[in-house]
Amino acid sequence: MAEHTPEDKAARAAILERGCSTPIKTATGVWVRCGSRIKSRCESCAELYRGDWAAIARSGVFDGPVDQYRFYLLTLTAPSFGRVHRVPREGGQQGRCGCGVTHTTKDAALRGMPLNRATYDYAGQVAWNRDAGVLWDRTRRRLRDRWESVEYFIVREWQDRGVLHVHAIVRIARGEAPAAIELRDAARTAVAVSKVDGSVVEWGAQAQCDAFRANGDGAKTIWYISKALNYVLKDVATDADDVPVAVWRHQVALGDAARRMRCGVDCVPQDCSSLVHQRYGSRSQVVSASRRTKYRSGWSFTGLTRTVQRRLRREWWESQQAEAGADTSAVSPAPLEDLAARSRRELVARGWAAP
Template sequence: MRADSETIEPGKADVLARGCSSPIKTATGVWVRCGSRIKSKCASCAELYRGDWAAIARSGVFDGPVERYRFYLLTLTAPSFGRVHRVPRSGPAPRCGCGSAHSAADAALRGVPLDPAQYDYAGQVAWNRDAGVLWDRTRRRLRDRWDSLEYFIVREWQDRGVLHVHAIVRVARVEAPPAERLRDAARTATAVSKVDGSVVEWGAQAQCDAFRADGDGAKTIWYLSKALNYVLKDVATDAGEVPVEVWRHQVALGDAARRMRCSGVCEPQNCSSLVHKRFGSRSQVVSASRRTKHRPGWSFTGLTRTVQRRLRREWWESQQSGAGDASPTVAPAPLEGLAARSRRELVARGWAAP
């Protein structure tokens, strides 16, 4: 325990005791969780975020009349922006373009360009920037063909520093297509960048597999939960000894993202958008189709993170009801909204948000 632990405010100490490593004090004097989604910054808040989305994913597969639907696991990738090192995750090693047959010990080199001078860094960060627009166009295209389609999507970082997409797709059996037809309809979708007017498209590699909710459903949810664990880590490699080529690659990506225009009116040298710090990415890590007047949404029960936060807040308030007149100095885990507002205040002041 730290020697100065007695000087920590009670509210902050309570939040720290619940696992949050970087509590935030709001303007009203209440200590709340930092709400970080990155494990290396706050494992507790990142796990809360992952658990909420995993519950929503399960809700859209197991909490309704699943016999009326067909389910698919759809994977879409980004185009190539240059040749990279080929490092196997297991099994025999194919010969890499650098002339070597890499082993698992060279895992840190996976996704690093063979020729950085020829690699299209600007194109890659621009694709990350426009990936959300491309998915929106893909979603609309799929729904034009299969009106009952609902989805749960996880955006995962590939080793080269570009996003790809895993989506669980649900379609009513009366109109459910073969898996390869859905895959081709998604992969061939295109969009136009709102920033520079360029055409944005998926890479050639795509996969779509149908599965049964009462068979492979649990396995598929586990896979996406594992993907969530991965994307909540930092993009930087976790390897103990990192080759200098890895850092050069990440520095080049960061430099390209800082030079990139994130909107039609963006002046990169004066823009404070976080897009310039995320290798161009502006999309949320996870999302799902929402319930509307005309659509059931992904979750059969209408479960969202807003609902989960409300339920946790109601539970916390019920626990405080017998605490007398003493005003609580710490907010419950679900008050991420206050934390988000506080982070925006910090950013507005020019400080680094936790």
């Protein structure tokens, strides 16, 4: 959107000064942060996003009567959609890959790439990404059927092969807290049915659950939380400097499968503008937490949410501007709910993919 006045330039400059690299002007003429969660697109907004969720994560561990609860880090993965290259990570054990080569960390870009793209189930993988939210909802319900006090904080990570898996910090009252292996098995064996095509959706065989104490080994608790939150800023693209052609071909094939996939019961893929078709099938939020209700505490003991954080941030900013006698009508410190939604619609209209 073109700038026509000195006020326009000043408002945009104010957002740039606060670190956002790509401010957005809404239809109402207000400049807002881009709100991207991807560090490579906007480091400032991604860090703000991470910081908000970090505070929420910590509030569900440290801001309440932690001695009354037991905490777990639960990891759930997607099923296999075809054999892929096995490449060790830094410090990991080397092993012979299915391609016949013993890979080293120098082959990191090949990690998760299909051994045979012709037989790899790309359609199945993007459909699983699409239905992963339904599967987690069924998993959440199953856990609460067994342990009524379950609350959670969840991070969805992109694996190298372009499929989601889940890291969830789970809190359960000590009076009914199960062994970690029991919680793992209850979650891993949950099954859902796709609302789009009626297919069965389930987790992969690989799952892990570790228990930890918030008021015991504090450093370990922080490490668990940091481990989950570090995945927030990742993009789907590989981090390798020298990207093999096989990686780009794999991502193109995933993108093509996602564009052909039905994202809803009434979806006509070639006419559908849903961003699900641009996200390898994913429709889930990257980070979320259980909410407070009339009968439940929710994840945050203090009721902290991103809406509350944005409101407090805006109130603080406006108070600072008022003390300085500045005009706040043309610039916003952070995207409010309605402004953010409008901004993303404008991005889509321009042909850009909103993060």
